[in-house]
Amino acid sequence: MSAVAEAVAEGKLPGRVWMYADYHCNLACTYCLTESAPKAPRRVIGRERMLEIAGEAAELGFTDLGVTGGEPFLLRWLPEALAEMSERLPVLVLTNGTLFTRRRLAELAPLVQRDVAMQISLDRPDPDDNDEMRGPENFRKVVDAVPKLVDKGIKVRIATTVESIEDAELDRLCALHRELGVPDEDHIVRPIVRRGRALDHDLGVVAHQVDVPAELTVTVDGAFWSPFGPTVHDGVVDTDLLITRTTRPLSTAANAMLRLTGELPEGDDVALNIR
Amino acid sequence: MATVRLLDAEQAPLLARPFYAKGDPGPIVASLAQVPELLETAMPFISTALGPSAISWRDKELVIVRTSAVLECSYCVATHTAVALDAGLSHQEVRALRGEEDIASAFRDPRELALLAWVGELAGGRGSVPAAVRDGLHAHWEDHEVVELTVVVGATMLLNRLATGLELPVSAGTERRLAAEGLR
Numbered sequence: 001m002s003a004v005a006e007a008v009a010e011g012k013l014p015g016r017v018w019m020y021a022d023y024h025c026n027l028a029c030t031y032c033l034t035e036s037a038p039k040a041p042r043r044v045i046g047r048e049r050m051l052e053i054a055g056e057a058a059e060l061g062f063t064d065l066g067v068t069g070g071e072p073f074l075l076r077w078l079p080e081a082l083a084e085m086s087e088r089l090p091v092l093v094l095t096n097g098t099l100f101t102r103r104r105l106a107e108l109a110p111l112v113q114r115d116v117a118m119q120i121s122l123d124r125p126d127p128d129d130n131d132e133m134r135g136p137e138n139f140r141k142v143v144d145a146v147p148k149l150v151d152k153g154i155k156v157r158i159a160t161t162v163e164s165i166e167d168a169e170l171d172r173l174c175a176l177h178r179e180l181g182v183p184d185e186d187h188i189v190r191p192i193v194r195r196g197r198a199l200d201h202d203l204g205v206v207a208h209q210v211d212v213p214a215e216l217t218v219t220v221d222g223a224f225w226s227p228f229g230p231t232v233h234d235g236v237v238d239t240d241l242l243i244t245r246t247t248r249p250l251s252t253a254a255n256a257m258l259r260l261t262g263e264l265p266e267g268d269d270v271a272l273n274i275r
Numbered sequence: 276m277a278t279v280r281l282l283d284a285e286q287a288p289l290l291a292r293p294f295y296a297k298g299d300p301g302p303i304v305a306s307l308a309q310v311p312e313l314l315e316t317a318m319p320f321i322s323t324a325l326g327p328s329a330i331s332w333r334d335k336e337l338v339i340v341r342t343s344a345v346l347e348c349s350y351c352v353a354t355h356t357a358v359a360l361d362a363g364l365s366h367q368e369v370r371a372l373r374g375e376e377d378i379a380s381a382f383r384d385p386r387e388l389a390l391l392a393w394v395g396e397l398a399g400g401r402g403s404v405p406a407a408v409r410d411g412l413h414a415h416w417e418d419h420e421v422v423e424l425t426v427v428v429g430a431t432m433l434l435n436r437l438a439t440g441l442e443l444p445v446s447a448g449t450e451r452r453l454a455a456e457g458l459r
């Protein structure tokens with residue numbers, strides 16, 4: 001058993017390896033950690049590299065894969081790549097859920113019956129409130145897409161990212177996601193993290209290394225402590241949660257990560273419920 | 276201004292953080308921090324090669340300042356001029372090492388003269404060190420010392436090229452010290 005597999009089995013290391021598919025996005029949310037926007041530098045990691053990481057992660061003993069961005073579905077080859085990756089390990093892909101026109105939905109055919117779940121952002125139960133930070137039409141497009149994805153047999157999770165939310169508003173949001181076909185166990189609520197554009201807007205909670213789970217995250221720039229690591233501010237990728245620039249072989253980064261997790265004080269980490 | 280971003284403590288990568296624990300670690304660490312796995316292995320090597328060892332502090336600074344002068348590394352010459360003064364070298368000796376005065380008039384000890392002739396060839400020459408210079412060194416220095424001195428020259432050259440290639444800035448403190456000593 002590899003050191004990674006052992007650490008994962010013992011619960012010392014979360015089993016998911018994340019990768020940043022890209023950094024550009026069709027939206028430009030106020031709290032975006034990566035300053036993503038349609039014209040942001042793309043930093044695409046590439047289909048071959050994603051498959052390679054999936055294979056290496058499985059061999060090292062990781063149990064799950066995560067794909068984030070930017071908006072990963074701007075990459076037209078993504079569905080096929082996700083399907084192929086899921087042959088190695090289950091995949092969770094984060095998306096804003098606004099690109100799924102009828103044609104794009106048809107392009108998701110490779111994902112049907114695969115171990116690929118989508119996590120879609122939906123912050124508020126009212127269109128205007130939701131779209132204030134995420135941009136016009138966001139709410140309508142998400143609410144339109146989710147049931148269609150569920151109908152296709154694709155597992156959908158809803159992620160709500162907020163500074164704070166009143167109970168009554170959260171109740172209405174939960175009623176909405178249930179109505180869209182997403183059960184309570186697939187809804188997560190998390191705080192805005194004060195990095196990227198959130199920093200400029202004075203939003204969110206400051207997150208240090210101990211506040212975020214140690215989930216190995218690979219980007220074109222290197223390997224990071226968590227998907228909250230390779231954020232962008234003033235156009236520059238943050239390095240405070242960088243582990244190594246070397247990501248090939250993945251074991252270099254994974255072993256450094258293991259060493260770092262061993263150095264953390266014992267206790268109730270991930271205190272901010274950031275995930 | 277350096278040609279690359281020098282990482283401050285706030286942006287120090289996880290493996291680089293220990294190097295920032297005592298405050299500003301200087302531009303060599305702040306540049307190498309861009310590649311933490313390299314920093315993590317390079318710094319212990321550099322510290323061992325250039326730090327306290329069987330070779331005396333004075334002898335090490337002779338080698339480091341002379342090598343840096345031969346390679347025309349303004350960062351390392353400035354930084355190690357200050358260190359050489361701390362190690363007890365005279366102004367005249369430092370000037371000679373920097374190529375501003377005649378080495379033969381500043382140094383009299385045959386052991387040091389043999390060392391400096393050899394450093395000049397190893398750091399500045401091409402191919403093998405001429406036999407006479409090599410034999411001159413071995414006449415005064417033990418094998419283990421020759422090995423270590425060779426590594427000191429090599430490590431200094433690595434830093435010379437790093438500092439020159441990345442245009443690392445000399446610290447304000449060093450600039451002030453050299454100005455006060457009349458050695459800028």
Ligand code: SF4
Pocket residue numbers: 025026027028029031032033034035036037069070071095096
């Ligand atoms: S938060 Fe997500 S959807 Fe919004 S701009 Fe950033 S990457 Fe795009």
